[in-house]
Amino acid sequence: MKPKVAFYWCASCGGCEEAVLDLAEDLLEVTALVDIVFWPVALDFKEKDVEGMPDGSIAIAFINGAIRTSDQQKMARLLRAKSELVVAFGVCAQSGGVPGLANLTDAAGILEEAFGDGVRPEREYRVDGSSVTLPKLFDTVVPLSAVIPVDYYVPGCPPTPKIVAGALTALLDPHPPAKGAVLAPDHALCEECPRRDSRPQELRLERFRRVSETVLDTEKCLLAQGVLCLGAATRAGCEARCIAGNMPCTGCFGPPSRVRDFGGKAIGAIASVLGSNDPDEVERALESIPDPAGTFYRYSLPTSFLERRRMEASNGRGN
């Protein structure tokens, strides 16, 4: 009998679901190998169906998206109970991803931003006798591993077909990788970047330029062209797709295993390519990085050392 797999999405954009579909024909091969028992985006199973399954009966649960509501937390725990292996699928599940940038404010801040003075969702709504309640919106977005033990991580925003296929075969292999592994190479992206050789040894930038500000050479290292590319700090495995599209790497594969705080390390590196020793010129150069947190923690704020912006304790403010 084919191993059962489940897919679930938490705080994510749906891109990870797309990534699975992106397997195209390969997907059929996958479905030939496995038996999908739960996949809200594609198949009509309900929470109660999962509750009905015996513990550990699901071989692998692929969970994408960060955890930011009580409901996501509950589903994560449920799937953990029912599954042999849980895979954090995509960078949101792995380290918070873009939703993790919500940690620059809190639940109240989010609602304020989203609804302002407009109509706000009510947590509890009563309609002819029965009541509907919305899940609690947490003040802080956390990665999947913060609410349940996670066995493997598949990085990427979203994971590329190659990475997904690789992950599946690795997991279905009789000798799977060690628990806790990130199913991608452990060196930085430059190694597989076609433009690596065009980076000069002596690089001294006066400021960083936005892609929109400039006509970019399609052969030359983007950092060397003054575009803030984080490839050197980011785990490889994506085949430098963004760079192929002449867009800089923004770090969606997260850091290699040796790095503890992606942004911190990236800051150390990026500051090192600034040319000037003059404090004022340095300041001017840094003006070209208007949003450091969003730049260096675009995908990993919740797993960074600081985890979130420090605010006056806002317990109770969240919805």
Add this chain to the structure above:
Amino acid sequence: MAPYCYFPGCSLRGTGIAYEESLLEVFRLLHLPIEELRDWNCCGATSYMSIDEGSACVLSARNLALAHKGHYRDIVAPCSACYLVLRKTQDYVERYPRIGRRVEESLGPGRLRVLNEVRVRHPLEVLYTDVGLAKIKAHAVRQWPGGKVACYYGCQMVRPYADGDPDHNPVRMDELMHAAGVPTVDFPLKTRCCGGTLTGTMPPVGLRLNEILLAEAHHRGADAMVTVCPLCQYNLDAYQADLRRRSKTFSEMPVFFFTQILGWALGSDPARLGLKRAISGRKQIAQWFPKQRAEVAAHV
């Protein structure tokens, strides 16, 4: 340009009125806007400083705060004593928390930091730095009739807060005189004590001190002395009669404010320079400024 804020202090309304007259005249001739500080009070110098630094600083701090409130950048204090105590206050409130607190209590919170946003300036320094020797030279239209002068700086404007002029050997007044075409003598006692308040409290000592200065100036071939401080000027000017009584070799000489001489050089009507207010050396003054003879005579 922003007007200078003028802080007269007590002297320029008393013994040093000629200083005020000539100073304002010089500023007018050089088109330097200057306004008197509204509601100014005692600078806190002299007795206050020696008896209770705290209240001295409070007094001058109030003047500084007023100047800041009036959006002035520079407060001009012609009297060396005012100049010194204003500078000292700016220094002390930063250096000694005790005084800082005392001033803050009196002025109210938040006022402390504004005190140093106003620059305390001595007119000598304003004319030397802001106007410059070149411009003085260019505007000097009249020949000085009074022979050689000995520039006397006194102590309070050069120590301890000398603005670029060497504290033991200041030269800027000399340079201003030269720019105005007035010859000076080498005067080694230029920063020696004028007698200060001793002329009032211990006359023998005080008189001895200013006799030393006048005698040396005479000895150096000076026909007059020039000062930047109303107290110095008064000490040197007012007691020459006594000195003449003390020694027959002593010979009188006029003691001017540097602004009186500059005013003359810049072409001012002598009547506006308070020359007639001189106590000593009136003969020379009468010769040098014949137009004034009548007025001077009227006072004899």
Add this chain to the structure above:
Amino acid sequence: MPEEYEPKIVAFFCNWCTYLAADLAGTSRIKYAPNTRVIRVMCSGRVDPQFVLDAFAKGADGVLIGGCHPGDCHYQEGNYKALRRFRLLQRLVSQMGIEPERLRLEWISAAEGDRVRAVIDEMTAQLKALGPARRSHAEAA
């Protein structure tokens, strides 16, 4: 925990200037606030931004980086590297809700024992005025 709130400052001092200045302060028996804990690195250029962020994450109320004066670096330019990282880091931490006063870079030469006192006393006073650093709070799970 003593009566008055005592901020904890993690200090990264370069081996050749600031660490020696702190030694000099010692041999000169200069007294200063007991709130710093010094970590010796060979050069302020070794201070990885990760160290600073970890210190804040683990509860430091302030982080002080000490290096040689510009032009005096024992390793020629390490202190300039430190300066650039510091300026960028400064922007990041304030975005993360950490007051800029809590992160400080100072040039202190081996001869400036008294400057060690001045800087540490001043920073300690500033941090006391600010009060304890806010902690991040993750209430999920």
Add this chain to the structure above:
Amino acid sequence: MSEMNGTVRIGVYVCHCGTNIAGIVDVKALTHYAAGLPNVAVARDYKYMCSDPGQDLIRQDIRDQHLNRIVVASCSPHLHEATFRNATRAGGLNPFFVQMVNIREHDSWVHTNHAEATLKAIDMVRAAVRRVAYHEALEKGRVSIRPEALVVGGGIAGIHAALTMANAGKHVYLVEREPTIGGHMAQFDKTFPTLDCSACILTPKMSAVKNHPNITLWTYSDVTAIEGYVGNYNVTVTRRPRYVREDLCVGCLECLEACVYKQAKVPDEFNMGLSKRRPIYIPFPQAVPQTPVIDPETCIQFKSGKCKKTCIEVCGDRHAIDLYMQPRTEHIEVGTVVLATGFQTYDARRSPYYGYGHYPNVYTALEIERLVNASGPTGGEVVLRTGGHPKSVGIIHCVGSRDENTNRWCSRVCCMYSLKLAHLLKEHTGAEIFNFYIDMRTPGKGFEEFYQKLLSEHVHFIRGRVAEVTDASLHSSEEGQLVIRVEDTLAGFVRRIPVDMVVLATGLEPRADAQEVRRLFNITCSNEGFFLERHPKLAPVQTFTEGIFLAGCCQGPKDIPDTVAQAGAAAAEALALMDAGYMETEPNTAYVVEESCSGCKTCISVCPYHAISFLDERQVSAINPVLCKGCGTCVAACPSATIRQHLFEDEQIFEEIEGILEYA
């Protein structure tokens, strides 16, 4: 890679340092606390850990308790890290398993509150205990030391250092910026307290330098660049053209007489401007080398090109004079450097109240040295600038010394040389001499005796700092004289003393270019600007840059005996290095973990020593451990944490941080 390899057994040793530490830090509580920390097998406190019995504790425990990590909480690692590493090695453990905790300089000596100081010590020890667990066995590197030495500065310090090393068989390059060696000492007349003639004891050493087979002497030259590291410094020396070729000149000096200037017109630097020299000149008769210099500023040929060039004529077929001489650059490699760049005297014009430059008869001490010198401008006759001989002289001490407004330090030599000048002036003129001093400082062999001798010579000593020197007289008795106004603090009143001549005992200062020199050689200056020694007591001639040593007044004011002694010490330290032939280096170098390097090249340009190269065939960076100085900048810059640093591994520092903050 540093993992916590095997079971970690840590020994923690808390030093009392007598009462230096124990007086403030509760060492018992600290030790007790340490004993309870994870991985700590032993924790002891002891009176003096650096003493032999203290070190024995460590050796013993390593053997008996099978310790594999050592933490010593005592003083600064700059003082005793080596000591405890050796003890650890002696115990049979790799010396780099030691971590020191500086609870003296950074704790007990700077804090007064026992509880707080102890709390701080506890945090620091906890951090060290966590850190040391991640230490690993390392081997020191070695660099070879070249047997050549560079000596910068040809005063008595440089001369003595150069001769000492040359006599030991090392080749020495002696670089002097002036046209001759000899420095200030050559200008002195006699030396205190023995009053032996300065020239008589100096000139033999000068010619010894000239004739020494192991010494290359470059005068009129500057060190313009230095690269490399201990044992292997590449030095660039620029030799300014003197327009007379040393190799061809025989030193007959006929050219001086032949100069078209029959009257010398240029102020003579060597004689402090008290005499004149010609455009072609030799600083003083015994100058080394005996080769004239042409000063293009004043030579007619250089100014107008219309000179009869009588000097060239008279030089004849020796052709030593070459007006087209160009600056020459020499490149040398040396193993060690001795800096003996000396001092400058305080510019008395900065104290206008003493009237130097204003009143002709106010002199500086150095001018008097020349004036009383038999080979000086006046042949030793003391003549006033205004003519005539002084009948009374006032010598003002501490001009530009011990003064908040100028230099705060004591220049150490002024009291003694003032006494010397008092003696010489009395000898030469029989004048009445007044010394105005703040304190009379005669701490040296035979110094106090010399002072007593002067007292018996009826020289007046007035204790008080002089207020001013003026020609403004109050009495006819003062007419035409310089009046010294001073508070006589022993008599307790203000005195006015008229004299014919005033001598200013100007103090010693760092040279104007000390800062540039400091940067050039990558060493430090102390607050007042003299070069900073590595340790005031234990390493007085070393600097913080290996292989660079200090001699003479560039390190601080000194008299001649101390200068020579220090020059000998500097030479000995340099010789010790060169004779060993190699030096061990800290293994705190950075290294690349090749398999995880992505070849992004970020590291390459951040290295100030070009120690990092990019291996094209393997597409990774590699670090040359010999060139790496261990600053760790590349480690912080590496975007993928692929570059690491021995002794300062990320893990070790993270452990230290988290150890400090464990209870924060």
